[in-house]
Amino acid sequence: MHNMSDIIERYLKQLLEEAQDNAVEIKRAHIAEKFDCVPSQLNYVIKTRFTNEHGYSIESKRGGGGYIRISKVETNSQSAFIQHLLELIGDQISQANAFRILDGLYENNLITDREKKMIVQTIHRDTLQIEIPYRDIIRANILKRILAVIHYS
Known part of the structure:
Protein backbone atom coordinates (compact mmCIF):
# COMPACT_ATOMS: atom_id res chain seq x y z
CA MET A 1 0.00 0.00 0.00
CA HIS A 2 1.30 3.42 -0.91
CA ASN A 3 1.27 6.22 1.60
CA SER A 40 -0.50 20.66 5.03
CA GLN A 41 -0.15 17.14 3.56
CA LEU A 42 -0.58 18.66 0.11
CA ASN A 43 1.95 21.37 0.99
CA TYR A 44 4.44 18.66 1.98
CA VAL A 45 4.00 16.78 -1.29
CA ILE A 46 4.44 19.92 -3.37
CA LYS A 47 7.41 21.16 -1.35
CA THR A 48 9.29 17.85 -1.55
CA ARG A 49 8.22 16.28 -4.86
CA PHE A 50 7.48 19.18 -7.19
CA THR A 51 10.64 21.23 -6.77
CA ASN A 52 12.75 23.08 -9.33
CA GLU A 53 15.28 20.28 -9.04
CA HIS A 54 12.59 17.80 -10.09
CA GLY A 55 11.74 19.97 -13.08
CA TYR A 56 8.69 21.84 -11.78
CA SER A 57 7.77 25.44 -11.15
CA ILE A 58 5.30 26.34 -8.40
CA GLU A 59 3.23 29.51 -8.16
CA SER A 60 0.68 30.07 -5.43
CA LYS A 61 -1.87 32.64 -4.45
CA ARG A 62 -3.26 32.61 -0.96
CA GLY A 63 -6.71 33.63 0.16
CA GLY A 64 -10.28 32.73 -0.73
CA GLY A 65 -9.69 32.60 -4.47
CA GLY A 66 -6.22 31.19 -3.99
CA TYR A 67 -4.67 28.42 -5.98
CA ILE A 68 -1.47 26.49 -6.51
CA ARG A 69 -0.19 26.34 -10.08
CA ILE A 70 2.21 23.51 -10.86
CA SER A 71 4.07 23.77 -14.16
CA LYS A 72 6.37 21.21 -15.66
CA VAL A 73 9.59 22.81 -16.82
CA GLU A 74 9.93 22.12 -20.52
CA THR A 75 12.02 18.95 -20.62
CA ASN A 76 11.50 17.85 -24.19
CA SER A 77 14.71 19.77 -24.78
CA GLN A 78 17.35 17.86 -22.84
CA SER A 79 19.75 20.75 -23.31
CA ALA A 80 17.33 23.27 -21.77
CA PHE A 81 16.62 20.99 -18.82
CA ILE A 82 20.32 20.45 -18.13
CA GLN A 83 20.94 24.20 -18.38
CA HIS A 84 18.11 24.73 -15.87
CA LEU A 85 19.75 22.25 -13.48
CA LEU A 86 23.18 23.88 -13.89
CA GLU A 87 21.66 27.21 -12.88
CA LEU A 88 20.12 25.59 -9.80
CA ILE A 89 23.43 24.03 -8.79
CA GLY A 90 25.46 27.21 -8.97
CA ASP A 91 28.81 27.24 -7.17
CA GLN A 92 27.70 24.99 -4.33
CA ILE A 93 24.81 22.69 -3.48
CA SER A 94 23.50 20.95 -0.38
CA GLN A 95 23.16 17.20 -0.25
CA ALA A 96 19.35 17.41 -0.11
CA ASN A 97 19.14 19.62 -3.21
CA ALA A 98 21.66 17.46 -5.05
CA PHE A 99 19.52 14.40 -4.32
CA ARG A 100 16.48 16.24 -5.70
CA ILE A 101 18.39 16.97 -8.90
CA LEU A 102 19.25 13.28 -9.21
CA ASP A 103 15.58 12.43 -8.72
CA GLY A 104 14.73 14.83 -11.54
CA LEU A 105 17.35 13.30 -13.83
CA TYR A 106 15.98 9.83 -13.08
CA GLU A 107 12.33 10.88 -13.53
CA ASN A 108 13.21 12.39 -16.90
CA ASN A 109 15.02 9.20 -17.98
CA LEU A 110 18.42 10.88 -18.22
CA ILE A 111 20.04 8.45 -15.78
CA THR A 112 19.24 4.89 -14.72
CA ASP A 113 18.40 3.81 -11.19
CA ARG A 114 21.84 2.22 -10.92
CA GLU A 115 23.58 5.41 -12.07
CA LYS A 116 21.52 7.42 -9.59
CA LYS A 117 22.57 5.15 -6.73
CA MET A 118 26.25 5.40 -7.71
CA ILE A 119 26.10 9.19 -7.93
CA VAL A 120 24.30 9.40 -4.57
CA GLN A 121 27.15 7.49 -2.95
CA THR A 122 29.75 9.65 -4.69
CA ILE A 123 28.28 12.97 -3.48
CA HIS A 124 27.09 11.79 -0.05
CA ARG A 125 28.45 13.64 2.99
CA ASP A 126 29.93 10.37 4.27
CA THR A 127 32.08 10.21 1.12
CA LEU A 128 32.95 13.91 1.00
CA GLN A 129 34.25 14.11 4.56
CA ILE A 130 35.35 17.72 4.59
CA GLU A 131 33.98 20.90 6.09
CA ILE A 132 31.08 22.88 4.68
CA PRO A 133 31.20 24.96 2.42
CA TYR A 134 34.01 23.02 0.71
CA ARG A 135 31.91 19.85 0.65
CA ASP A 136 29.04 21.67 -1.08
CA ILE A 137 31.46 23.22 -3.60
CA ILE A 138 32.98 19.84 -4.47
CA ARG A 139 29.50 18.28 -4.71
CA ALA A 140 28.44 21.04 -7.13
CA ASN A 141 31.54 20.51 -9.27
CA ILE A 142 30.92 16.75 -9.42
CA LEU A 143 27.28 17.25 -10.44
CA LYS A 144 28.21 19.81 -13.11
CA ARG A 145 30.73 17.39 -14.63
CA ILE A 146 28.13 14.60 -14.61
CA LEU A 147 25.61 16.91 -16.32
CA ALA A 148 28.22 17.71 -18.97
CA VAL A 149 28.66 14.00 -19.68
CA ILE A 150 24.87 13.52 -19.91
CA HIS A 151 24.53 16.56 -22.16
CA TYR A 152 27.23 15.56 -24.61
CA SER A 153 26.59 11.81 -24.68
Whole structure:
Protein backbone atom coordinates (compact mmCIF):
# COMPACT_ATOMS: atom_id res chain seq x y z
CA MET A 1 0.00 0.00 0.00
CA HIS A 2 1.30 3.42 -0.91
CA ASN A 3 1.27 6.22 1.60
CA MET A 4 -0.92 9.29 1.16
CA SER A 5 1.97 11.42 -0.16
CA ASP A 6 2.63 8.90 -2.95
CA ILE A 7 -1.06 8.84 -3.88
CA ILE A 8 -1.32 12.63 -3.99
CA GLU A 9 1.90 12.87 -6.02
CA ARG A 10 0.63 10.32 -8.54
CA TYR A 11 -2.70 12.18 -8.83
CA LEU A 12 -1.02 15.54 -9.43
CA LYS A 13 1.34 14.05 -12.03
CA GLN A 14 -1.64 12.51 -13.78
CA LEU A 15 -3.35 15.92 -13.87
CA LEU A 16 -0.17 17.41 -15.37
CA GLU A 17 -0.03 14.70 -18.04
CA GLU A 18 -3.62 15.41 -19.00
CA ALA A 19 -3.09 19.20 -19.04
CA GLN A 20 -2.59 20.71 -22.47
CA ASP A 21 -0.07 23.36 -21.42
CA ASN A 22 2.08 21.35 -18.95
CA ALA A 23 0.50 23.26 -16.06
CA VAL A 24 -2.34 22.66 -13.65
CA GLU A 25 -4.06 24.91 -11.13
CA ILE A 26 -5.43 23.29 -8.01
CA LYS A 27 -7.19 24.46 -4.91
CA ARG A 28 -5.52 23.21 -1.77
CA ALA A 29 -8.81 22.68 0.08
CA HIS A 30 -10.37 20.71 -2.81
CA ILE A 31 -7.45 18.30 -3.04
CA ALA A 32 -7.32 17.88 0.74
CA GLU A 33 -11.04 17.11 0.73
CA LYS A 34 -10.71 14.67 -2.18
CA PHE A 35 -8.06 12.66 -0.34
CA ASP A 36 -9.47 13.23 3.14
CA CYS A 37 -6.24 14.75 4.40
CA VAL A 38 -5.12 18.03 5.90
CA PRO A 39 -3.99 20.79 3.52
CA SER A 40 -0.50 20.66 5.03
CA GLN A 41 -0.15 17.14 3.56
CA LEU A 42 -0.58 18.66 0.11
CA ASN A 43 1.95 21.37 0.99
CA TYR A 44 4.44 18.66 1.98
CA VAL A 45 4.00 16.78 -1.29
CA ILE A 46 4.44 19.92 -3.37
CA LYS A 47 7.41 21.16 -1.35
CA THR A 48 9.29 17.85 -1.55
CA ARG A 49 8.22 16.28 -4.86
CA PHE A 50 7.48 19.18 -7.19
CA THR A 51 10.64 21.23 -6.77
CA ASN A 52 12.75 23.08 -9.33
CA GLU A 53 15.28 20.28 -9.04
CA HIS A 54 12.59 17.80 -10.09
CA GLY A 55 11.74 19.97 -13.08
CA TYR A 56 8.69 21.84 -11.78
CA SER A 57 7.77 25.44 -11.15
CA ILE A 58 5.30 26.34 -8.40
CA GLU A 59 3.23 29.51 -8.16
CA SER A 60 0.68 30.07 -5.43
CA LYS A 61 -1.87 32.64 -4.45
CA ARG A 62 -3.26 32.61 -0.96
CA GLY A 63 -6.71 33.63 0.16
CA GLY A 64 -10.28 32.73 -0.73
CA GLY A 65 -9.69 32.60 -4.47
CA GLY A 66 -6.22 31.19 -3.99
CA TYR A 67 -4.67 28.42 -5.98
CA ILE A 68 -1.47 26.49 -6.51
CA ARG A 69 -0.19 26.34 -10.08
CA ILE A 70 2.21 23.51 -10.86
CA SER A 71 4.07 23.77 -14.16
CA LYS A 72 6.37 21.21 -15.66
CA VAL A 73 9.59 22.81 -16.82
CA GLU A 74 9.93 22.12 -20.52
CA THR A 75 12.02 18.95 -20.62
CA ASN A 76 11.50 17.85 -24.19
CA SER A 77 14.71 19.77 -24.78
CA GLN A 78 17.35 17.86 -22.84
CA SER A 79 19.75 20.75 -23.31
CA ALA A 80 17.33 23.27 -21.77
CA PHE A 81 16.62 20.99 -18.82
CA ILE A 82 20.32 20.45 -18.13
CA GLN A 83 20.94 24.20 -18.38
CA HIS A 84 18.11 24.73 -15.87
CA LEU A 85 19.75 22.25 -13.48
CA LEU A 86 23.18 23.88 -13.89
CA GLU A 87 21.66 27.21 -12.88
CA LEU A 88 20.12 25.59 -9.80
CA ILE A 89 23.43 24.03 -8.79
CA GLY A 90 25.46 27.21 -8.97
CA ASP A 91 28.81 27.24 -7.17
CA GLN A 92 27.70 24.99 -4.33
CA ILE A 93 24.81 22.69 -3.48
CA SER A 94 23.50 20.95 -0.38
CA GLN A 95 23.16 17.20 -0.25
CA ALA A 96 19.35 17.41 -0.11
CA ASN A 97 19.14 19.62 -3.21
CA ALA A 98 21.66 17.46 -5.05
CA PHE A 99 19.52 14.40 -4.32
CA ARG A 100 16.48 16.24 -5.70
CA ILE A 101 18.39 16.97 -8.90
CA LEU A 102 19.25 13.28 -9.21
CA ASP A 103 15.58 12.43 -8.72
CA GLY A 104 14.73 14.83 -11.54
CA LEU A 105 17.35 13.30 -13.83
CA TYR A 106 15.98 9.83 -13.08
CA GLU A 107 12.33 10.88 -13.53
CA ASN A 108 13.21 12.39 -16.90
CA ASN A 109 15.02 9.20 -17.98
CA LEU A 110 18.42 10.88 -18.22
CA ILE A 111 20.04 8.45 -15.78
CA THR A 112 19.24 4.89 -14.72
CA ASP A 113 18.40 3.81 -11.19
CA ARG A 114 21.84 2.22 -10.92
CA GLU A 115 23.58 5.41 -12.07
CA LYS A 116 21.52 7.42 -9.59
CA LYS A 117 22.57 5.15 -6.73
CA MET A 118 26.25 5.40 -7.71
CA ILE A 119 26.10 9.19 -7.93
CA VAL A 120 24.30 9.40 -4.57
CA GLN A 121 27.15 7.49 -2.95
CA THR A 122 29.75 9.65 -4.69
CA ILE A 123 28.28 12.97 -3.48
CA HIS A 124 27.09 11.79 -0.05
CA ARG A 125 28.45 13.64 2.99
CA ASP A 126 29.93 10.37 4.27
CA THR A 127 32.08 10.21 1.12
CA LEU A 128 32.95 13.91 1.00
CA GLN A 129 34.25 14.11 4.56
CA ILE A 130 35.35 17.72 4.59
CA GLU A 131 33.98 20.90 6.09
CA ILE A 132 31.08 22.88 4.68
CA PRO A 133 31.20 24.96 2.42
CA TYR A 134 34.01 23.02 0.71
CA ARG A 135 31.91 19.85 0.65
CA ASP A 136 29.04 21.67 -1.08
CA ILE A 137 31.46 23.22 -3.60
CA ILE A 138 32.98 19.84 -4.47
CA ARG A 139 29.50 18.28 -4.71
CA ALA A 140 28.44 21.04 -7.13
CA ASN A 141 31.54 20.51 -9.27
CA ILE A 142 30.92 16.75 -9.42
CA LEU A 143 27.28 17.25 -10.44
CA LYS A 144 28.21 19.81 -13.11
CA ARG A 145 30.73 17.39 -14.63
CA ILE A 146 28.13 14.60 -14.61
CA LEU A 147 25.61 16.91 -16.32
CA ALA A 148 28.22 17.71 -18.97
CA VAL A 149 28.66 14.00 -19.68
CA ILE A 150 24.87 13.52 -19.91
CA HIS A 151 24.53 16.56 -22.16
CA TYR A 152 27.23 15.56 -24.61
CA SER A 153 26.59 11.81 -24.68
